[in-house]
Amino acid sequence: MKISSVLAIVLVMVMVVSLAAIWFYPSLQDFMAGNSMWNGIKDFSKDSGVRQIDSLNNMSGITEKDVLIEIPYLEYSQDDLIQLQKFVLAGGTLIVMDDFGYGNSLLEYLGLSVRFANYPLLDPLFCYKNPYLPRITDFSSEINENNISNICLNHATILNAVPKSNSLATSSVMSYLDINNNGTHDTGEPAGPFAVAAKYQIGRGTLELAADPSLIINTMVQQNDNYRFVQLLVSVSGEPGSIFLDRSHLTKSPLDTYKIKLSAARTIVSGTYVLLTIIALVFAIAAKYAYRRELFVD
Numbered sequence: 001m002k003i004s005s006v007l008a009i010v011l012v013m014v015m016v017v018s019l020a021a022i023w024f025y026p027s028l029q030d031f032m033a034g035n036s037m038w039n040g041i042k043d044f045s046k047d048s049g050v051r052q053i054d055s056l057n058n059m060s061g062i063t064e065k066d067v068l069i070e071i072p073y074l075e076y077s078q079d080d081l082i083q084l085q086k087f088v089l090a091g092g093t094l095i096v097m098d099d100f101g102y103g104n105s106l107l108e109y110l111g112l113s114v115r116f117a118n119y120p121l122l123d124p125l126f127c128y129k130n131p132y133l134p135r136i137t138d139f140s141s142e143i144n145e146n147n148i149s150n151i152c153l154n155h156a157t158i159l160n161a162v163p164k165s166n167s168l169a170t171s172s173v174m175s176y177l178d179i180n181n182n183g184t185h186d187t188g189e190p191a192g193p194f195a196v197a198a199k200y201q202i203g204r205g206t207l208e209l210a211a212d213p214s215l216i217i218n219t220m221v222q223q224n225d226n227y228r229f230v231q232l233l234v235s236v237s238g239e240p241g242s243i244f245l246d247r248s249h250l251t252k253s254p255l256d257t258y259k260i261k262l263s264a265a266r267t268i269v270s271g272t273y274v275l276l277t278i279i280a281l282v283f284a285i286a287a288k289y290a291y292r293r294e295l296f297v298d
Contacts, residue, residue: 031071031213031250038219041245044227048234050243056083064091064205065241067234071213072102074249081109089203093237097213099157102249107209110202114166116211117158121194122183123175128152128223131183135224136196138170146232152223156212158194168197168208169229199236206237 029035033045033052044050050069053062057079062068068087076084084106088094096103103116123134137150151169158177175192176185185191196211210233214220221227234240 039217041216043218044216044221048243050245052247053244054248056080059083062244067093067240067243069245070096072098072249073251075102076105088205088207091204093206095208095233097210099212113161115160117160119177119179121156121158121175122178123172125174126172134171134175136169136171140168143168148225148229150224151226151229153212154214154220158196159198159209159211162195162198166198166200167195168199170195208233
């Protein structure tokens with residue numbers, strides 16, 4: 001066998017093994033659907049049938065009956081803000097789950113006064129294990145009517161300037177904002193209760209805010225009534241068409257980037273005409289190789 005043939009076979013084997021490793025090796029990044037560890041959202045994505053999108057530039061596949069979840073850990077472009085505004089004005093349900101990201105730029109663009117505080121919420125009394133995991137037990141009548149008694153947050157923040165009529169959930173009177181991040185309630189640091197979830201009507205659509213995206217990570221989604229609470233947010237405007245999660249504003253590792261590209265390539269290749277073309281090429285190459293080998297033997 002020629003050296004060039006051996007090198008070609010080795011190259012193909014290396015490519016196959018590399019692609020298989022990228023495809024099957026799990027993600028370890030926060031809020032990735034392929035991450036089954038504590039910080040991923042694999043369980044929520046699977047149970048709720050969440051579909052991932054990688055760009056807000058083309059939202060033609062998302063209708064006003066659908067729900068779009070935003071976890072903004074990367075800055076929004078002007079085009080992104082325009083697309084999100086169009087979606088919610090047209091009647092879509094937009095859920096923004098943020099704690100220390102870029103959610104405020106979207107709220108400002110939508111003309112709302114509410115803001116994510118971007119300081120940690122602590123509660124030394126009503127909490128799970130430690131003050132950084134506050135329990136929320138005070139809800140609006142809309143939430144109470146759905147038999148949700150408590151949810152548990154994880155290193156959350158709060159929502160500032162929320163009218164009572166827009167609040168969905170509030171922390172206890174023992175909670176406080178840890179402005180200097182030293183783990184204790186110092187003089188001058190704001191004390192609760194604080195809004196941690198809210199709902200606004202914008203145009204024909206609905207905007208819902210949650211001051212903690214950790215509600216949907218694998219280790220938190222089944223805590224207390226967290227899953228039912230998120231499901232209520234999803235269905236507040238009626239039975240949703242599809243649930244989408246925008247991962248274009250999440251930080252990604254190189255592995256996640258390659259996984260997304262490989263998934264896109266797989267979608268393209270799985271098309272009927274593309275698949276038939278590839279099969280035809282494989283048969284043509286195999287036939288040519290067999291013919292050349294037969295001539296060489298003769």
